[in-house]
Amino acid sequence: GGDEVHYRCWESNDDITKWMEAHNISGNYEKLEDYYETRLIDIVDTLNKNYIVWEEIFNHHLDIKPKTIIHAWLPNWKDVFQNATEKGYRCILSSCWYLNRISYGEDWQHFYKCDPRSFNSSATAEQLSLVLGGTICMWGEFVDNSNVLSRTWPRAAAPAERLWSDASLTDPKFMEPRIREHRCRMVARGFPAEPAFPRGHCRREYRNLRKQ
DSSP: OOSSOOHHHHHTOHHHHHHHHHTTOTTOHHHHHHHHHHHHHHHHHTTTOOOEEEHHHHHTTOOOOTTOEEEEOSTTHHHHHHHHHHTTOEEEEOTTOBTTSOOSSOTHHHHHHOOGGGSOTTOOHHHHHTEEEEOOBOOOTTOOTTTHHHHHTTTTHHHHHHHHSOTTOOOGGGTHHHHHHHHHHHHHTTOOOOOSSSSOOOGGGGTTGGGO
16 A cells, blocks of 8 residues: 555544554654655564555655555656665566556557567666556546456557566567457457557458348
């Protein structure tokens, strides 16, 4: 947890204000956040599990443990990766792969070009080893059952292949035949995958038109 914490919400709560006064941190909501998150991390740590925090936890300099995984989602993710890996923290990325954000054209190419390991050309091998990979996000403000599948596919295939590919593979044209075929494969299986290109179609889409 830890992303987009709105201090005004806490400020409006009388019980929280009284608790902060009793613990000598009145008005210091970063201290309150630090108290909450570090206690939560201590609880999770007793379970001997890995855990992930949003980058705000790291950016706010909270007292986190070395095993913490930093999830970078804001546009300045390269700075976060650089600073976090310098301190020995593992990182994952989603900043490039918010699929709920749509744009005109073949936006899957932008997803393919984003490499979590490209945060600094001078990064050491040790820093690069701390980059675990990434995750694709689909937030629901303008997404529901009517469009979640079409908005996700085949666009999600681009970051998926990026994460499994060698860093030397950077040209989206290398992926074009596979994303085209993958989209048609999904259509044939009944998934409403949207077109990945402005031209062309899946022959299976029109298989029964002559019979109608």
